[in-house]
Amino acid sequence: MSIPPDGGLGHEDLVFILTVGSHAQSHPKQTCTIAYDGTSACKESSNDDDVNRQAINAGMTVSSALSDSTCGLYLAPSTIPGAGVGIFTAVEKQIGDTVGRGDICIPVIDMYWHADGITQPFSDYFWSGDTMGMSHETDSDDVEALCPGLDCAINCHLALVNVEKAVPVYDDFGALHRSRDPGTGAFSPYHNGTTYVSRHIPAGGELFKFYGDHWFQTRPHVFGLIPLSEDYETAEDMNEKMVLLLQRALGTRDGVNVSSGNNLLEDWFGLLQKINAGAFESRTLNALPQSWADATLAAKDTISALHQPSATRDVAWLEKHGRCIDHVEPRTSTIVPQAGRGAFAVRSLLRDQVITTTPLLHVADADFFNLYNVTSMFDENDNEHYQKHVDTVVGSQILLNYCFGHEETTVILCPYGSGINYINHDATLANVKIRWAVDFDVVHDDEVVQSWTVEDLENDTKPRLALDYFATRDIEPGEELLLDYGAVWEEAWREHVDTWQPYNGVVDAISYGSATTMNEVARETPLRTQDEQRFDPYPGNLQIRCHYALKNTINREEAYVFHWRDTDYGYACHILDRFIEDNKDWYTVELELTVDPDAETAVRTERTDVPRSAMQFFPAPGTSDLQLPNAFRHLIGLPDELLPPQWRNL
Numbered sequence: 001m002s003i004p005p006d007g008g009l010g011h012e013d014l015v016f017i018l019t020v021g022s023h024a025q026s027h028p029k030q031t032c033t034i035a036y037d038g039t040s041a042c043k044e045s046s047n048d049d050d051v052n053r054q055a056i057n058a059g060m061t062v063s064s065a066l067s068d069s070t071c072g073l074y075l076a077p078s079t080i081p082g083a084g085v086g087i088f089t090a091v092e093k094q095i096g097d098t099v100g101r102g103d104i105c106i107p108v109i110d111m112y113w114h115a116d117g118i119t120q121p122f123s124d125y126f127w128s129g130d131t132m133g134m135s136h137e138t139d140s141d142d143v144e145a146l147c148p149g150l151d152c153a154i155n156c157h158l159a160l161v162n163v164e165k166a167v168p169v170y171d172d173f174g175a176l177h178r179s180r181d182p183g184t185g186a187f188s189p190y191h192n193g194t195t196y197v198s199r200h201i202p203a204g205g206e207l208f209k210f211y212g213d214h215w216f217q218t219r220p221h222v223f224g225l226i227p228l229s230e231d232y233e234t235a236e237d238m239n240e241k242m243v244l245l246l247q248r249a250l251g252t253r254d255g256v257n258v259s260s261g262n263n264l265l266e267d268w269f270g271l272l273q274k275i276n277a278g279a280f281e282s283r284t285l286n287a288l289p290q291s292w293a294d295a296t297l298a299a300k301d302t303i304s305a306l307h308q309p310s311a312t313r314d315v316a317w318l319e320k321h322g323r324c325i326d327h328v329e330p331r332t333s334t335i336v337p338q339a340g341r342g343a344f345a346v347r348s349l350l351r352d353q354v355i356t357t358t359p360l361l362h363v364a365d366a367d368f369f370n371l372y373n374v375t376s377m378f379d380e381n382d383n384e385h386y387q388k389h390v391d392t393v394v395g396s397q398i399l400l401n402y403c404f405g406h407e408e409t410t411v412i413l414c415p416y417g418s419g420i421n422y423i424n425h426d427a428t429l430a431n432v433k434i435r436w437a438v439d440f441d442v443v444h445d446d447e448v449v450q451s452w453t454v455e456d457l458e459n460d461t462k463p464r465l466a467l468d469y470f471a472t473r474d475i476e477p478g479e480e481l482l483l484d485y486g487a488v489w490e491e492a493w494r495e496h497v498d499t500w501q502p503y504n505g506v507v508d509a510i511s512y513g514s515a516t517t518m519n520e521v522a523r524e525t526p527l528r529t530q531d532e533q534r535f536d537p538y539p540g541n542l543q544i545r546c547h548y549a550l551k552n553t554i555n556r557e558e559a560y561v562f563h564w565r566d567t568d569y570g571y572a573c574h575i576l577d578r579f580i581e582d583n584k585d586w587y588t589v590e591l592e593l594t595v596d597p598d599a600e601t602a603v604r605t606e607r608t609d610v611p612r613s614a615m616q617f618f619p620a621p622g623t624s625d626l627q628l629p630n631a632f633r634h635l636i637g638l639p640d641e642l643l644p645p646q647w648r649n650l
């Protein structure tokens with residue numbers, strides 16, 4: 001089982017991309033990446049990038065733009081011993097290809113505060129929310145992203161990292177509006193996270209993402225002195241030199257014909273193995289090939305190439321023993337109003353066919369999902385303290401809407417299968433059902449269903465349960481998959497719709513503004529200065545932020561365009577002045593460089609000659625649709641027949 005980290009880019013890794021204006025029309029597109037240290041690198045955008053981008057812009061997932069007849073992705077036992085399940089591609093993949101069909105990500109806000117002390121499995125599966133474009137969900141810095149698809153299920157092998165972490169697209173303008181739609185805020189706006197291939201993968205190869213070296217360093221009891229990324233690089237270099245040296249000593253240029261029984265080689269690798277076995281404890285030595293055959297192979301190719309065969313399964317074996325995880329893709333629901341996106345079949349599915357099997361993360365204490373009322377107080381030294389009122393639950397994490405539960409138990413089960421989290425409810429049109437997984441011991445232990453108590457589940461959060469989703473009738477390609485969430489869910493939804501009223505909070509519902517729309521529609525529109533905003537304000541739920549690159553002074557002579565990645569958040573900034581020169585608008589802004597909200601004084605600095613593209617709208621912290629106090633929250637009903645009797649504790 002994969003255990004993603006709180007990984008991702010730190011701010012120091014941030015770069016901005018500028019499109020070189022003079023080249024933009026007459027030459028192939030160039031993007032230049034400038035790091036904070038001032039170094040830059042440019043590359044021409046590939047056609048593949050354009051095709052992918054066009055597909056995304058057209059509202060399709062990348063995969064649906066490509067032809068699709070057989071399963072391309074499997075969930076199967078990982079090739080890493082003890083790692084549970086892993087994800088495998090059934091088709092060869094080249095750098096820049098995509099994998100999967102666009103995952104959803106779900107923010108979990110202020111968890112370490114609201115759910116302090118509650119045993120939960122999620123920490124090992126979270127990606128840090130700021131690397132997923134979720135920074136604006138709270139001003140406390142405590143936002144985690146659970147991406148229950150590939151980002152949750154792909155393992156990490158530091159020698160074979162072959163796909164990049166997917167970053168979701170933030171879509172706060174969807175089809176729903178908080179002034180009229182009771183479904184507003186009831187599903188995650190972070191979706192279509194596309195996984196890109198970063199290294200060639202053979203058909204049958206397991207996928208590996210980079211969790212960050214830190215993730216392995218902080219788990220020495222599990223992984224011991226496993227080589228880290230840098231160790232592989234150093235070992236690569238050492239190996240090349242070692243092989244050259246030995247070839248010279250052996251008087252051979254390629255060394256391939258040297259018999260494995262050669263004394264020099266035996267002595268050398270015998271010594272290396274002894275050193276490795278305890279004389280020195282070194283992650284780098286652990287990365288170094290331990291035989292002449294491996295050393296020469298690695299010198300010709302890479303050390304990673306040595307690991308690839310053992311990380312590859314036969315495709316026929318995957319078909320037989322794995323579970324297909326790419327039968328469905330997400331799209332805006334066509335059947336269910338107010339529901340956001342849904343899951344659609346990409347190929348014919350037969351009645352009783354298992355559409356996919358999905359592992360479950362379990363929480364024994366349902367209070368994990370509660371959001372509590374908070375008051376802030378100042379002590380005698382004027383330090384602010386927060387008090388949690390555990391008797392006043394004011395809402396639930398949005399994650400609740402993606403998990404299964406039952407009114408007679410505190411146990412909650414959250415699936416992390418690719419695509420299945422998009423399946424909506426319809427009791428009448430349901431064409432999918434769930435059951436405990438059959439014949440998939442690698443993630444499902446029926447003993448847990450038969451005899452584990454709620455306490456047992458609390459004491460052991462390793463995923464040990466899985467569900468099969470199967471078709472209850474033949475399903476055509478393009479049909480939406482629908483599940484019956486149960487009568488309790490349906491009644492809760494009906495009551496929500498009947499009693500729902502628009503919520504007027506920071507801003508009245510009708511004048512709520514979508515940051516995404518403002519950034520798309522008003523990208524070229526001049527921004528109003530602070531003085532102008534006094535008379536003509538922007539919607540109160542929006543804030544303007546300036547690009548991170550403004551941390552350094554900028555040079556107007558280079559007519560650059562700032563590029564915002566989906567994860568960029570920038571600095572809070574205020575527009576002091578706007579002026580026109582060379583027929584262009586320029587701005588003088590004040591940046592709040594200190595991002596820590598607890599800092600007593602924000603470090604402010606002024607920048608002038610700032611172009612429009614350096615500024616972007618964001619929802620102000622805590623004002624997104626997800627944070628609406630009247631947003632619908634309800635677990636999906638676990639059918640009565642699946643609830644183990646010993647879990648009934650309510």
Ligand SMILES: C[S@@+](CC[C@H](N)C(=O)[O-])C[C@H]1O[C@@H](n2cnc3c(N)ncnc32)[C@H](O)[C@@H]1O
Binds near residue numbers: 336342401
């Ligand atoms: C597991 S998610 C399904 C995926 C979700 N539609 C999305 O876009 O991420 C469950 C949530 O979808 C919405 N939903 C599902 N079925 C619905 C229905 N029949 N009517 C209204 N909303 C529905 C509700 O917000 C529910 O809490």
